[in-house]
Amino acid sequence: MNLKLLAFLLIILSFRFSFFYNNQPQFTDGQQVSFETALLSEPRIVGGQQRLTANLASGNKVFVTTSLFPSFHYGNRLYIVGKLNKRLLNRNFILVMYFPKIEEVNNQAGWLDKSLKTINDLRQSLISLFSRTLPSPSSSLLMGIIFGIKQDLPKDFSDNLKTTGVFHVIAASGMNVTLIAGFISTFFAFFLKRQIAIGLSILGIIFYAVLAGLEASIIRASIMGILVFSAQIMGRQTLAVNGLFLAGFAMLFLDPTLISDIGFQLSFTATLGLILIPKIRAIGKIGVIGNSVNTTIAAQIATLPILMANFGIYSIYSVLVNGLVLWTVPILMVIGGIGAIAGLIFAPVGQLIIYLCYPLLIYFEKIVEIFGKIGGVINVQSIQWQFIAAYYCLLISALIIFKKK
Secondary structure, X not given: OOHHHHHHHXXXXXXXXXXXXXXXXXXXXXXXXXXXXXXXXXXXXXXXXXXXXXXXXXXXXXXXXXXXXXXXXXXXXXXXXXXXXXXXXXXXXXXXXXOOEEEEOOOOOOHHHHHHHHHHHHHHHHHHHHHHHOOOOHHHHHHHHHHOOOOOOOHHHHHHHHHOOOHHHHOOOHHHHHHHHHHHHHHHOOOOOHHHHHHHHHHHHHHHHHHOOOOHHHHHHHHHHHXXXXXXXXXXXXXXXXXXXXXXXXXXXXXXXXXXXXXXXXXXXXXXXXXXXXXXXXXXXXXXXXXXXXXXXXXXXXXXXXXXXHHOEEEOOHHHHHHHHOOHHHHHHHHHHHHHHHHHHXXXXXXXXXXXXXXXXXXXXXXXXXXXXXXXXXEOXXXXXXXXXXXXXXXXXXXXXXXXX
């Protein structure tokens, strides 16, 4: 991207951030609020409680804990009244509400609300289909991979996913979209033309976004992925980088709060890493697993400081475990997706197809279980912004030197 244009865009963003944050309402601990919101993600069920993610009129996120009944779902429009509380999470302050008064708004639904309700009904039918077909944790793992729903996921298995650094696989995160798209393109490039392989990656991104429920984080990551892979069809890395930066600029201009959103940070840096960080040829020669490892290494190098700064932990086996299991994800998504579609038409056929995923799911679970017992987690108490800045300066310098050579 032209440096003058980049500087101009940064100046515009700085003015936008200044205006936005200087006019933000200040919330106090215990403040009474009331607002209307639409659920743009499926509530999580934890310990007999529902955990919702809502948005205030100012755009600030609020994490709401409420009772199990009445149950709420993706796409519901709610009116919430209660007290705000500030809590520290991953070294950042967040707004939470505990058991506020919640009423479902039954206004005449517009096309967006109807679309969200249709998607939710479809997801619930598919979740039921998967739960009836596979035992736990295999059903939960497959639902997490396809829908990003961690329903009924056993705690010990969830902990092993975090310990081994592969929890992103079931998180429906922007990083996951990036890894899946990158793997699909390298996999199909073995026996198809590059442009066709990248085109299939774009279709894969759209397919995943719809099945994952079109949550805000998934939509953002999908837009980035589609722009980048579209540029790569034209054979120009520069165009891909420009497309990514312009997409990031547009999203930050429309919603400045994304600058502190870890999902946005991971989506942007992981996608940029896949574009700019060269693949290791020796590893690539291994085949499918080698390409999976290359994809993982690029994403991990690009996102390492963000992961450590926000979560304070990093698995020393993360790259290895990702390389061993990540190649199964697109296969599971394709087979599971076909089974899901077939199951909506005729359940027994869908269940038969979904059951074909079982051997790969067992393999995935065993790898995670083995490395989860080994441990190998590095705990970081704090990480300064100067270290993050220095890391990316060194990475950029290395990439420039490598390109010149």
